[in-house]
Structures are given as C-alpha cells and as structure tokens.
Amino acid sequence: MADIRNDFVGIKSPNPFWLASAPPTDKAYNVERAFKAGWGGVVWKTLGEEGPPIVNVNGPRYGAIWGADRRLLGLNNIELITDRDLQTNLREIKQIKRDWPDRAVVVSIMVPCEEAAWKAILPVVEETGADGIELNFGCPHGMSERGMGSAVGQVPEYIEMVARWCKQNTRMPVIVKLTPNITDIRYPARAAKKGGADAVSLINTVSSITSVDLDSFSPEPSIDGKGSHGGYCGPAVKPIALNMVAEIARDPETAGLPISGIGGVTTWRDAAEFMALGAGNVQVCTAAMTYGFKIVQEMIEGLKNWMDEKGHARLDDIVGRATPNVTDWQYLNLNYVTKARINQDLCIKCGRCHIACEDTSHQAITSTVNGVRHFEVIEAECVGCNLCVNVCPVEDCIDMVALAAGTLDQRTGRKVEPTYANWTTHPNNPMAPKVAAE
C-alpha cells in the first residue's frame, strides 16, 4: 500500500490533504470534525491583529455558478478574515494542536504592512504550538482596500519585506499565500523566496462577479441592491491554479521552492495533478464547503489506489513528475502531426463534430456520405486541432492519432519527419538562424 504521509517544509501530516484557510477552519468545532473525518492538516482561518473584531456583511456573502443539475462549479465570496476575537482563536488553536499532535496546524495571518504589527502577532501565534504560519497576501476583497491581502500580494517588494520580517521574528516555517490577481505569478513567488519564505501556497481566490440579477441589475451576491467583486474558487479555477503552480515549479529562480497547491481541488485526481506539477501537498476549501468533510475519505483512498496501481510508493515519487513536461510553446515539436479519427462503432451521429469544424474551423468532417448521415474526418483538411474531440459527447469516440514518421500528411502533401523540430529553427521564424545546420 502506498505511503501518503506528507512532510511539507518539515510540517508532518498523515496525508497531503489540508483544509485551506477559510470558514471550514474558523473554529475548533469545525477543525475537530475535520480531523475526525481524516484531514491531514488545516490552515486556520486568517487571523488579524488584536483589536475590535472584523465585521462581515450581514447579507449573502456567496455567489455561485452551477451546472444544469445545480452542480456547483464555481463559488464566489466577499467574506473577510476571521471575525472572531483573536484570543479565542489562539486558545482554540492551542487546544487543537494539543489534542491532535499528528495533524498539521498552520495559522494564516494578515496584519497591516508594518513590522511592529507582525512582531506583535508572531509570538502569540508561536505560543499556541502551531506548526507554521501562512501569510495571507491573497484576499482580493475588503482587506485589500485596507492595504492588506492582495494589496500586498500584488507588490513583490512588499511580499519580500514582510516575508523577511516574519523569518526574522519566528522559528516557525513561513508559507506565503499568493494571489492569482496579477499578470505573472513568478514575480511574487520570486519575491517570497528572496524574503526567505520556506514555501508558497497558491492560489487564493480570483477577483470576480458571479452574475447580474437582470431584474434589479445588481451584481451577485447582492447586498441591498449593490454588489462588490468577490473571490472566485472551486472547480472552475483549477486550470488557472494548475498553470500558476507549474510556472513557479519550472521557473529556474524558484525551482525547488516548496508549493502547497490550492484551487478547485475536489477529488484525489485533482490533488494528484497538482502534485505532479510540483505541489508538495494540496489545500481544499470549496469542495469541503460543498460536500462536507467526508470527501477526504475518497481523496485518501483514491490517491492510494492510483499510486498502488502505478507502482508509486511515496508522494516523492509523484511530486513534480509532470513539471519537466511543461515547456514554452516555441519548444513544442512541430513535426508531431495528428489527425482526428472517429470510431464509427461508438459514434451516435449527433453531428456536433461536423458543425463545430464546419462553422468554426477547418471543414474537415463530413455530414453525409453517399446520401447517408455519416461523420468522417477528411484527412486532407484536418489540422489535428482537437476541437471535435472536445465537443464530442461520447468519451473516446474521437481519437487524435499521431501519424508515424514517413507517412504522408495529406493536408500538407509532405511526409512526416522523424526528427524533432520546433519554432526556434522554423524557416518562417524571422528570428531563426538563417542557414539550417546540416
């Protein structure tokens, strides 16, 4: 049986599934239930500085995007950091860590961008016995207007500065949580590393408006007829998060920097994908908020089954395995030629491949052959784009088949080259070396 014990910057947990800093980790009651259900760790809901507690809106704080059967695809929130008293939180964290010594307890913190504020909070957090801290530089709403959260996360210099203060003022490992609301995720990650952070975690939520009420013309969620942009999360953001994790994992300047992957993790499969791209573990919020804590059972078992099936003994055997396969477009092999092929036995003749290709692409799929409804790829027109595969409702009905070296590509009239060749040396590339090296 695969061993899925996790060691993330020295923080040990029985599995790589942590609950992200959010409502599920806002109090001992929830965290207790989470640990009973089997979660490996939690990042406690973000603490602010000592003082009057944070105030949340009293109307709806969530908006959502659904599939037809109300499957929740994306969640949006305008909640702020914890609205509970700091001392209460600290007391509960301490109790939890005492009662659950084998689980990871990391505390998320967000205080103003002044060294004194950080110096004040770090010792009291440390005193709880927590395993580490996560700096919330990600929250895109409310707190950012007060110069915290993503307002810090969007300025690499601030990230570096705060990370350094923390490293200087605590023994605890420091994880910097990044906001996706920037143009290039590598800059904040590099800054965190420069500041001495032990790891980064990402993504926090994506700035968003979920929908507009077409009767009241209020954005959703609507507070008395007005709305504010919130943070988007859940399955819909996973592709964005995966890319950002990969960008940091393969950036030479941050290579080796531990990453905690967050964003839309709902199943063991999502977790495995994050880890393959370089995440040392994953954090989950929306999936737990949708289905409750029990989902972790499926995640643990699913991950183990897959690892056993593939012969991966430990998490180290999978972390980063896909990272080397992420490259720049210019290095993709232009001599790799594929053609769509429709399995006629599986085809149910809906015609979606035809109309997609006919109306919007390359006119490479028939609709009738000899007067009979029949969908077949015209190889001489097919550019191998994969659109038909993506729109086909039947799994595995359309394959993208790679042409073997030496076969004729009917579209170009040229034989498929056996060698790898990319854009950097392509004759149409003005930047390519003029004479091909023979």
Added chain:
Amino acid sequence: MAEGQFRDGIVAGRLPSADYEQNFADLHPPLDRHEALVEADRCYFCYDAPCMQACPTQIDIPLFIRQIATGNPLGSAKTIFDQNILGGMCARVCPTETLCEEACVREAAEGKPVQIGRLQRYATDVAMEQGRQFYQRAAPTGKKIAIVGAGPAGLACAHGLAVHGHDVTIYEARPKPGGLNEYGIAAYKTPGGFAQAEVDYVTAIGGIDIEYGKALGRDIHLAELIANFDAVFLGMGLAGVNALRAEGEDAEGVENAVEFIATLRQASDLSSLPVGRRVVVIGGGMTAVDAAVQSKLLGAEEVTICYRRGPEHMNASEYEQDLAAANGVAIRHWLQPKRVVSEGGKVVAIELEYTALDGDRLKGTGEILRLPADQVFKAIGQSFEPSVLNGSGPSIALENGRIRIDAEGRTSLDKVWAGGDCVVDAREDLTVSAVAAGRDAAQSIHRSLTSNGRA
C-alpha cells in the same frame, strides 16, 4: 353476491370511488422547472437533428430545448407552435418512442432518449397557462373557407388560414370540438379538460367560427360548401368501424372500442361507467391498448387483448404494449375471433381460432380457444365513411376507401382539400400527422387564393 371487481356482468362502480381519480391521473406528470432544466441539459443540440427529421411537424427540437435550458420557455413555446399549433396535445399523446425520441442520439447512445415530449409539454404549458398568444391575424382578406371536422387536422388548417386573414367556418358533427383529442385519446394522456382548453387557445386568434351539430351529408352538403365558400377542407376523420366477421357479434356486450372510449372521455363520474368483469379486446393497435387499459383501470378483473398476429406485427408500439402489461392486461397473440357465445342474448364467452403464417398468408389452424367474457371490444380499425360526400354533385375520388389527395392535400375536386385520418397518404394515423396535414393544406389553400401567397 360478489362485490366490486368480482361481480359478473357489465356493471358500474367496481372500485372504491377514490381509486378512479388515481387510476386516471396524468400518465406522465408534468416536469417542474428544475426537472425541465436538467432534462433540457441532456440535449446535445445535434447538427441537422435526427429528432427534428422524425417529427411529422418538423419542430426545431434542439432549438426549443435550448430555449428551455436558457430560461426562455415562452420563446421555446413559440418555436414549437411555429410548426405545430397543437404542440400541447402532441406533447401528451405522440408515441414519441416511435417518433422524435426514437431518433434521439441518446437513444442510440444509452437507450435513454431526451424526454422531448415532456419538455415540449413543459414549454407549451407555460405559454398556455399565461394565455400567451404568439400570432396576430393579418388584415382580413374577405376569403371564406369551410372546414369539415374540428379535429386536429381541421383545427390546424383553421389556425393557419386565420393567421393569413381568411375567415374560417368549421362544421362539426359533434357537440364539442377537438375530434379524437376530445373523444378518443386515452383519458390518462390528457386529463383536466386539456382538449377543450387547447381548442380555446388555438381559436383565440379570431376569425374561426365553429358550428356544432352540423354534419356533412346530413345538415350540410359538399356542393353547397363548394358553392358558398372560396375553398373547402375536409378533416372528418374515420367514422366507420370494421366488423369482426365473427358469428354472433351482435350479442349484447359486444361493443365498439372507440365508442366505449368516447363515452368514458365524456363521463363526468367514472364510477358510474359500467365495465365487464372479464373483458376481451380484439385488435392490436393503439385503440385496443387504450380500451383494454382503461377497462382495467375501471375495475375489470381480467382483461385480455387478442391479436391475430405476433407482437412484432402489432400497431401498438412496444411502449404501449408494456404499458398494457404494466396495468395487468394480458396480450395474447395468434388468435382470431370465430364465434361470440351468448346466453339470453348476452355475451358469456368468445371462441377464437389459433392462427399461423403460411408463407405470407395468415390462416386458422383449426384449434379453438374459448375465453369467458362478459364484454368484448372491437378494436380492429376504423374506416372512412364515404357516404357523407355523396348525393350532391360530383364525387371525390377515393383510394383504398379513403380520400385521395396530392402532395399539397388537394382532392380530385377543384377548391376541395382534405387531410388527417380521412385521406390516404404516407402519414400514419396520428394526432401529429393530422396537424401536419391541416397545416400544410392551409398554406396550399392560401397560395391558391392569393396567387402565390399575395393577397
């Protein structure tokens, strides 16, 4: 004396009164909004959709389903009505398992087609409940058209003509409109007075006048109509019933299934409707199934359909056969009626002869089966009653006993069109086919009255 189901003879009130309502409730209850959205999401929005080709009225099914999915049920209803003004009734009574849903690619993929009929009902219900009319009459043209029969064919024709601004008079023999929608379709397919509500919805466009109790051949004559109107459309369905050709078939208790159903449809209190303890239905079509199932629902103890060929030859679809079986009706095959046995003039049993195929020919094997029965329903097909056309002026050409028409619905007589069950054409005898025929004839009439559609 035996009570309820076990009482011999043809008697009423076999069931506790509460059972009737339950037994005759909607066969397919309406989808609620959420169910409709989920079902609509199953539609793949096929290219050149096979379902649309399979619909006799060519409703743009992928489009109307997408309109439901996007929260636009009124737009969806208009898409349906644009092709089929009786889309509400069709949604309830179409044998979708042999039409649109049979062609659905999900039927090929997983044996579970998108429930097109129920979605169609969802959208049309929304529009009809709101009384939302989508069509306005064009300016009056002064042209007058007579229509015989207020069934689906006549109503569809009338609506099409009214939209163009023509004035329509429908002559209907019965006291109510709707044709078999009102008198023939199984009660559990269209409960709640829907047939009448739909006629009101269709005729609300204006310019359609229905005269009840006016039968062609009795109160009015074809020659008069031709003389007094600019065009005539005949949509009077099938009035005759085929004979059993079994000895003793005039015994008391041998009845015409269509009439039994008509009585049932018009009954205000089903518990007052008599039905036999042991009922035998002769036939293999939709009428046979409907008569059998409804007898069972009225409390008959034992109901048997006897059909002279095998299950694969039955006109009733597999779905209808299953429906009969699920209601406790026994279907027996390869049996033809020979003799009705009666005592004191009342049927007590029926004797049937086993049959077999000799090549293509069906012949009796000589072996006889005797089934006890206190009621026997004839459901072996209806026939066209041509006599109503005759006796006044030139006669209309028939073919195989029904009115002959061309591709546009024109009969052999100038100015006279026909459609629906009373004609011979490639269309099946279905509500939806009658709608298509009436609709298309209206366009043909309009073209002929206005030199290619221009007034």
